[in-house]
Amino acid sequence: TGHELGHKKEAFDRWMAKLVLAVVGYGHFFIEHNKGHHRDVATPDDPATSRMGENIYSFATREIPGAFKRAWELEEVCLERSGKSVWSLDNEILQPLIITVALYSALLSFFGPIMLIFLPIQMAFGWWQLTSANYVEHYGLLREKLPNGKYEHQKPYHSWNSNHIMSNLILFHLQRHSDH
Numbered sequence: 001t002g003h004e005l006g007h008k009k010e011a012f013d014r015w016m017a018k019l020v021l022a023v024v025g026y027g028h029f030f031i032e033h034n035k036g037h038h039r040d041v042a043t044p045d046d047p048a049t050s051r052m053g054e055n056i057y058s059f060a061t062r063e064i065p066g067a068f069k070r071a072w073e074l075e076e077v078c079l080e081r082s083g084k085s086v087w088s089l090d091n092e093i094l095q096p097l098i099i100t101v102a103l104y105s106a107l108l109s110f111f112g113p114i115m116l117i118f119l120p121i122q123m124a125f126g127w128w129q130l131t132s133a134n135y136v137e138h139y140g141l142l143r144e145k146l147p148n149g150k151y152e153h154q155k156p157y158h159s160w161n162s163n164h165i166m167s168n169l170i171l172f173h174l175q176r177h178s179d180h
Contacts, residue, residue: 001020003029005017006029006034022097022100024123027092027096032068035071037067042142042158043142047069048134049138049141052140056135064127104119
């Protein structure tokens with residue numbers, strides 16, 4: 001849901017994406033996916049594209065920190081262009097992070113230390129779901145590097161897609177990854 005809402009143009013939908021992703025502490029996905037992954041998909045520059053022969057565990061240990069690092073770099077450049085500090089509330093990585101901290105603090109206050117068991121589990125599950133989706137959607141696919149050093153334009157065959165009705169309903173069109 002956070003993935004799909006992050007592609008919408010309306011401010012409300014985009015804030016809902018940040019909120020949904022903040023629940024699992026993965027708010028940087030909002031920036032990384034839309035500004036980094038979409039640009040670099042199926043290239044060696046994309047930490048969210050799994051490589052041929054790479055197992056999902058190796059991918060996760062590369063993708064998760066790589067995605068956060070790239071999101072931060074992208075947001076820093078964007079904010080600098082606007083003359084804003086990366087440490088301002090305009091930072092769209094810090095916005096969901098603040099929500100995560102507030103939500104987790106509230107849950108800890110209300111339910112007590114038992115949440116120190118459940119919050120990391122649900123966070124890891126959410127991260128694993130997004131990482132698994134990234135792993136499957138572009139596994140082993142590479143765009144050709146052109147003589148000018150740029151990569152060929154993205155085509156539908158740079159994503160693994162599925163037209164099954166059930167996956168469409170369950171995954172909110174995620175199985176038609178190249179469509180967006």
